[in-house]
Amino acid sequence: MNVQTRPPRPPLNGVDTPTLINTINFVAGQPDLAKFQFRAANEWLDGTNSRSTMLGFSGAGGEHKHVKSYSAEGDHPTVLCGADRAPTPVEWLLHALATCLTAGIGNIAAARGVKLTRVRSFVEGNIDLRGILGISDEVRNGYRDISIRFEIEGDAPPEKLQQILEQARARSAVFDVLTNGVPVSVSVSRAQ
Amino acid sequence: MNVQTRPPRPPLNGVDTPTLINTINFVAGQPDLAKFQFRAANEWLDGTNSRSTMLGFSGAGGEHKHVKSYSAEGDHPTVLCGADRAPTPVEWLLHALATCLTAGIGNIAAARGVKLTRVRSFVEGNIDLRGILGISDEVRNGYRDISIRFEIEGDAPPEKLQQILEQARARSAVFDVLTNGVPVSVSVSRAQ
Numbered sequence: 001m002n003v004q005t006r007p008p009r010p011p012l013n014g015v016d017t018p019t020l021i022n023t024i025n026f027v028a029g030q031p032d033l034a035k036f037q038f039r040a041a042n043e044w045l046d047g048t049n050s051r052s053t054m055l056g057f058s059g060a061g062g063e064h065k066h067v068k069s070y071s072a073e074g075d076h077p078t079v080l081c082g083a084d085r086a087p088t089p090v091e092w093l094l095h096a097l098a099t100c101l102t103a104g105i106g107n108i109a110a111a112r113g114v115k116l117t118r119v120r121s122f123v124e125g126n127i128d129l130r131g132i133l134g135i136s137d138e139v140r141n142g143y144r145d146i147s148i149r150f151e152i153e154g155d156a157p158p159e160k161l162q163q164i165l166e167q168a169r170a171r172s173a174v175f176d177v178l179t180n181g182v183p184v185s186v187s188v189s190r191a192q
Numbered sequence: 193m194n195v196q197t198r199p200p201r202p203p204l205n206g207v208d209t210p211t212l213i214n215t216i217n218f219v220a221g222q223p224d225l226a227k228f229q230f231r232a233a234n235e236w237l238d239g240t241n242s243r244s245t246m247l248g249f250s251g252a253g254g255e256h257k258h259v260k261s262y263s264a265e266g267d268h269p270t271v272l273c274g275a276d277r278a279p280t281p282v283e284w285l286l287h288a289l290a291t292c293l294t295a296g297i298g299n300i301a302a303a304r305g306v307k308l309t310r311v312r313s314f315v316e317g318n319i320d321l322r323g324i325l326g327i328s329d330e331v332r333n334g335y336r337d338i339s340i341r342f343e344i345e346g347d348a349p350p351e352k353l354q355q356i357l358e359q360a361r362a363r364s365a366v367f368d369v370l371t372n373g374v375p376v377s378v379s380v381s382r383a384q
Contacts, residue, residue, distance in 0.1 A: 013238070013239060014240075014275070031322060034321040034323075035318070035319075036318070038282050038283045038319065039286065039315060040283055041288040042290035043316070047298050048294075050291050052315075054279045054286075056302045059321070060271050064269065066276055070278060072264055072279070074291025074295065076261070077249070077258065079251065079256055081212040083206070083209070087258070089292030089295065089365065090288070090292070090366060090369075091363050092366075093284075093285065093369060094230060094231065094246075095234070095264055096281045096285045097376070098267025099244065099278075099281040101378070102236050102240075102346040103242065103266065103274070104324075105272075106236060106239050112336070118235075120233070121233070121234045123234070125374075126227070126228070127227075128227055128228075129226040130220075132363045132364070132365050133219060135219060138225075141367070142369035143365070143369055143374045145374060145375045146375070147378075148377070149380070149381055150378070150379070150381070151381060151382065158380075163382065165378065165380050173323070174284075174285060175333070175376060177334055177335055177370065178369060180332070180373050184340065184370050185337070185340070186342070186357065186367070187339070187342070188246065188357050189343060
């Protein structure tokens with residue numbers, strides 16, 4: 001993207017567009033800055049209930065911390081014999097997808113000079129629990145399919161709003177991971 | 193799993209093991225009960241910040257609601273020009289993985305009569321942001337790899353604790369989705 005030839009976009013939709021474009025150009029010149037590592041630490045609470053904290057991450061050549069330590073829990077619902085103290089792990093996947101695509105829409109609309117007034121989405125994931133319950137080896141453990149439907153309102157025709165969604169999908173980290181998969185290694189070590 | 197031939201396991205680790213086993217046997221006899229749909233509804237707040245709510249889901253032959261409406265936000269960190277009002281979408285993926293595997297460990301340990309005293313895990317995901325920033329088409333948008341390391345303490349030898357982790361991994365919905373991928377459809381409709 002060669003932004004030098006275009007007039008700079010002003011901040012819009014709560015996105016500091018000039019800084020975002022400058023950041024992209026800066027990283028383009030120093031690819032090592034693009035290497036990030038995100039982290040979560042989880043502790044079991046009781047039954048199927050556990051809590052993760054998310055604070056530190058690395059990237060842009062150094063270590064960073066969120067402005068505060070974020071935490072969230074997960075649990076199984078009562079119909080699956082959990083205590084329902086939090087959303088289920090598979091609902092967190094839907095949350096990750098919606099927040100990723102919506103953040104992209106915010107950034108991309110700002111970069112294209114489109115003022116958004118409302119963005120809503122509705123995610124559904126279908127799963128046959130015979131997999132995780134160990135009832136059938138022919139049923140996968142995870143979702144069979146996921147769908148997300150957006151409603152986007154802004155000062156652009158529907159075709160342009162749809163193009164913004166399409167670009168958000170094309171550059172979504174979570175959409176990529178969910179649709180293409182990623183290698184995950186699981187290990188156990190003695191408490192330190 | 194034929195539990196009739198074994199003495200029933202008592203509740204353990206906060207898991208109502210007899211009810212869990214009965215539930216599995218009941219669903220085994222009526223596979224349609226295993227069809228679940230989980231949902232999240234998301235609303236854009238500002239910039240890259242949005243909030244999801246998770247309340248209703250279907251399964252076990254009917255509609256259900258969590259004991260309360262759960263909500264959570266997502267945002268981009270300041271180093272990526274976000275407001276850092278919440279964890280990033282890709283951190284939510286790590287949270288989903290940790291809570292899923294940990295819930296499995298709680299259930300499986302109870303079913304095997306192992307009393308857990310502590311379960312902690314540490315998840316890391318490595319990502320090259322040249323993908324999502326549109327700098328390189330040869331770099332994927334999502335994580336390159338994810339690793340999760342567990343520390344498990346309980347009244348069983350390390351080998352048995354490791355087997356419990358292995359079974360949790362083998363029956364994890366989130367591990368399956370992350371490693372194998374899932375079809376995701378994205379659509380847009382007019383506000384209703």
